[in-house]
Amino acid sequence: MAFSRVRHNDRGALRVYDGSDDLAINLAEYIAELSEASVRDHGVFSVALSGGSLISLMRKLCEAPYNMTVDWARWHIFWADERVVSKSHSDSNYKLAKDVLLSKVPVVPSHIHSINDTVSAEEAANDYEFVIRQLVRTRTICVSDIHDCPKFDLILLGMGSDGHVASLFPGHESLGESNEWVTFLTDAPKPPHERITFTLPHAMARNWNTPPGPYCTTREKSQETTFFYDRAVHWFDDMMSPNFTLVATGVWTSVLPPSISSGRYREHCQ
Numbered sequence: 681m682a683f684s685r686v687r688h689n690d691r692g693a694l695r696v697y698d699g700s701d702d703l704a705i706n707l708a709e710y711i712a713e714l715s716e717a718s719v720r721d722h723g724v725f726s727v728a729l730s731g732g733s734l735i736s737l738m739r740k741l742c743e744a745p746y747n748m749t750v751d752w753a754r755w756h757i758f759w760a761d762e763r764v765v766s767k768s769h770s771d772s773n774y775k776l777a778k779d780v781l782l783s784k785v786p787v788v789p790s791h792i793h794s795i796n797d798t799v800s801a802e803e804a805a806n807d808y809e810f811v812i813r814q815l816v817r818t819r820t821i822c823v824s825d826i827h828d829c830p831k832f833d834l835i836l837l838g839m840g841s842d843g844h845v846a847s848l849f850p851g852h853e854s855l856g857e858s859n860e861w862v863t864f865l866t867d868a869p870k871p872p873h874e875r876i877t878f879t880l881p882h883a884m885a886r887n888w889n890t891p892p893g894p895y896c897t898t899r900e901k902s903q904e905t906t907f908f909y910d911r912a913v914h915w916f917d918d919m920m921s922p923n924f925t926l927v928a929t930g931v932w933t934s935v936l937p938p939s940i941s942s943g944r945y946r947e948h949c950q
């Protein structure tokens with residue numbers, strides 16, 4: 681059965697699927713429904729992507745019926761994190777999304793808000809925050825009801841095997857940044873070392889009374905030897921906040937704390 685109808689959770693949700701295909705089918709349906717609801721509500725669907733395995737999990741959006749039924753012209757695409765490399769570099773999150781998804785659907789090129797790849801990491805982060813501020817001002821991106829902060833219609837976050845989401849790495853000093861919406865790293869533990877990323881409050885709604893919008897993170901891989909469960913586990917409190925949906929395959933949920941994997945968050949999808 682499909683992912684349940686889009687709704688705003690009053691708590692986080694965990695949705696577990698049998699395998700990668702099952703997850704991808706349901707993720708496409710979830711995104712398509714959210715796109716439709718957002719366009720109906722305010723004429724735009726603003727979505728912030730990550731890189732990595734998340735992008736291939738979005739593959740079903742290029743196929744029928746979504747390639748025809750989604751209102752692609754209303755999409756505005758952002759990146760929750762990006763590696764500071766040229767857009768044609770194989771490490772570029774933009775290139776990955778372009779190759780796998782964006783080149784296959786009729787998104788308006790000027791609605792693809794990629795980073796400036798010709799400047800330093802610090803300049804790219806400042807520049808990207810400026811772009812987002814302009815689009816908040818014109819209400820292309822909605823604004824939080826209680827803060828003057830962006831409220832994307834969807835932020836899609838993968839999770840690395842070391843527990844990082846966007847380019848927020850467990851234990852890294854950039855986690856302390858709370859004034860900016862976008863920050864930069866020049867020493868990311870995972871190469872490439874130069875990156876920009878939404879900050880933790882921005883990406884995960886921590887410290888905000890009202891979460892700014894729906895969040896979805898995906899994990900499909902099985903438990904890997906490199907997965908430091910104890911390093912990643914501190915995210916889960918943030919993740920399971922209202923509006924956060926954690927989408928995973930059954931095999932991965934074996935590494936989740938029992939309170940999340942079998943408890944109050946779990947939604948039954950079949």
Ligand SMILES: O=C1O[C@H](COP(=O)(O)O)[C@@H](O)[C@H](O)[C@H]1O
Pocket residue numbers: 729730731732733734761762763773837838839840841844845846847870
């Ligand atoms: O470096 C990154 O890794 C994460 C996770 O990637 P995955 O391939 O392990 O799923 C990704 O979400 C992030 O955007 C990217 O910059």
